[in-house]
Amino acid sequence: MTPTLMLFFTLCVLLCVLLAWVVIFPWLKGRAVVDNRLMSVNVAVFRERIAELDEDKAAGVIDEQSYQAQTASLKRQLLAAQTHAETHQVVGRVPRLIVIVWILLLAALAYLLVGDRTSVYKLWQAQANVGQVADDLLTGKIDTPPEWAAKDSAALITAMQTNVYAHAYDANRWMRLSELFSALQAQPQMLEALARAHRLEPDNHDIAMTYAQASFFANNGVLDGVARDVVTNVLKAEPNHEGAQMLMVMGETRAGRFEIAKAWLSKLRSSIAAKSGDRSEALASLDTLAANIEEQAKKAVQGVAVSINIAPNLMPQIGETDVLFVSISDTAGGAPYAVKRLPVSQMSGGTATLTLSDLDAMLPERTLSVGRAAGVQLALNARISHSGSAMSESGDLAANPVILGDVQTSANLTISQVVP
The missing domain is CATH 2.60.40 (Immunoglobulin-like)
Known part of the structure; x- marks a missing residue:
């Protein structure tokens, strides 16, 4: 079990215990009502009446029988006027523990029965089986998964996605995830992974160009607004970036802006020609591309x-x-x-x-x-x-x-x- 999963269940248990304690404890605690605010007044009145009876008996106003009867009546009144402490029996520790355990069990049972948790169990199983392999692939420690891990490709893909989201600020992991999606021909997911990598490291021109090129080919040779901005930013930092210049040539040609495409092609040709060594093959390819652009421009005029x-x-x-x-x-x-x-x-x-x-x-x-x-x-x-x-x-x-x-x-x- 991974540390993250252990932390999740630990926090769940603590939260359940806390809620159970807050909700159930006042009921389990019991209550005691003690209100003796009138006791001193009752006692004082009792004493005054007894003193009056004593004086009446001494003066012969009442006889012994009346004295005893009235004294007994005053005592009964005093006892009735007293407020006794009334308490509910406090529940012991064992019943309290039983209630808390039952709350935890019912909460777990509800979690299991309310919805289908199959996907969650599969995710946990994938993490346990190939989680480390996924991390090694995403960090470049290995280039290919072991044969036993590759057999369960669905689990490996799930573990890699989970790993990347757990390290959401690591651009390199997003790049490797995009390679996985590219191999699976999942173009929307590949572009999303590349876009995240580019947002994390906007000044990394390798990531930027990979994103722009993938977007260009995924959109059937169309350089959309986002990809165009990415390439433009690369050219601002590196005016002679050949990959960015070529992408602008292809994008402008596809968009039918042939004059702009020719201008970028001219810059690219000058940049390559200025380099030392034999560049004849590259220049010949650019000449062929220029002729192709010229032919497309003529056809477009007839459109x-x-x-x-x-x-x-x-x-x-x-x-x-x-x-x-x-x-x-x-x-x-x-x-x-x-x-x-x-x-x-x-x-x-x-x-x-x-x-x-x-x-x-x-x-x-x-x-x-x-x-x-x-x-x-x-x-x-x-x-x-x-x-x-x-x-x-x-x-x-x-x-x-x-x-x-x-x-x-x-x-x-x-x-x-x-x-x-």
Whole structure:
């Protein structure tokens, strides 16, 4: 049993004992009521009456029989007027202990029976079996788990996650956890782990670039606002950081900002050319990339520039994880000739500007140029999906389609309706 678990149960027991003592002790203590405030007054009055009777008897006012009768009556009145101490029997130590033990047992029984604790037991078992292995993996003491630990991968993953959360301020543990999620192809969890590591050490450029690159590829080659800020901060500190420059080249190219991409590529080429040694292979690769960017720029010119707005009344219905789909398709149906999928986070103030061209074709033989050459009637569509699905679903937000002319190069869309 781990020290943390022992501490947990110890505190639970102490809390139960304290509550039991506070609630039950006043009842078990018993009470004693003693109120003799009138005793002295009663005694004084009794004595005065006896003295008067003694005087009356001595003066012959009353006889012996009357004297005795009245004296006995006064004594009975004095006894009746006295307030006696009334007490409840105090409960002994053993009954008290029995009550406290029963409270603890009932509390434990309620904990076990109220809900399904299977997951908790599995977590404790994982901690006991592979907890140390998980810690060794996360601290870099070992690179691969032992064969016996790897057989129970679910327990190992659980133990690693628990370990990381127990050391939530250790950026290196979050980085190693992100590697685990990457191996499992769990991209959202991988990005969350990298984001936490970056927040813990924002000046660590290795972590920053790993996070930016993972975000770039997880978003299908789109450099979103967060990743762009991360790369920009790295370039401010290291203007000649080649990895950051290349990521800016790819991100700007993907976004259709080809002139900016060319500028970053030029900086990267100058930085590599200035280094000593043979850099011909790297420079040749950059020349190929430059030619590719130039070709994409020419194709983009032949596309359609699209401006998208969201109706103000629909803005509250948009979530942070929603996805914007913009497509050009045949009004008769079939696969789109061009489509783009963008995170809603890239829309600034409910607006977005983008270009659809042959670069955005789903199939090599089904491009926007092919559709126009065939005289197909094309429709421009825009939709915001809450689930991220390419298929339209109830609750999605959509725009009325716009029919494109044969040579139309720009269009405006307003997302103003909810898919029933």
